Amino acid sequence: MRQPEPFDGPDWHFWARQGYDSMQIHVLSVEEGCDGKTAVIEMMAHLGVAGQRPLFRLALRYEVYAQGILRLFASLTPNHPDVFPPPCFSFCFNPAS
Numbered sequence: 001m002r003q004p005e006p007f008d009g010p011d012w013h014f015w016a017r018q019g020y021d022s023m024q025i026h027v028l029s030v031e032e033g034c035d036g037k038t039a040v041i042e043m044m045a046h047l048g049v050a051g052q053r054p055l056f057r058l059a060l061r062y063e064v065y066a067q068g069i070l071r072l073f074a075s076l077t078p079n080h081p082d083v084f085p086p087p088c089f090s091f092c093f094n095p096a097s
Contacts, residue, residue, distance in 0.1 A: 011087070018084050019049030026054065039064045046079070055083050 015021065028044045041062045046054030061073040076089045
């Protein structure tokens with residue numbers, strides 16, 4: 001989830017008021033495993049503003065197969081019914097140069 005930007009238009013002020021410009025991650029658990037053919041890493045975390053109750057629950061799963069296939073799964077779930085939707089939620093790849 002990226003921080004809100006003024007280019008996001010009229011909703012930018014709502015996101016900033018919710019604290020989305022200063023979100024922090026709190027990792028709850030990380031589990032890993034490998035069966036010789038597939039390596040799996042799973043992470044569960046909370047996202048929110050420091051000192052406040054978490055706004056979102058984040059689940060990430062990475063699967064790396066021996067054939068070189070990489071599968072990524074992500075889920076971002078609001079922890080409360082009144083949580084304002086995030087400005088953006090996606091994976092971002094920065095390949096080494």
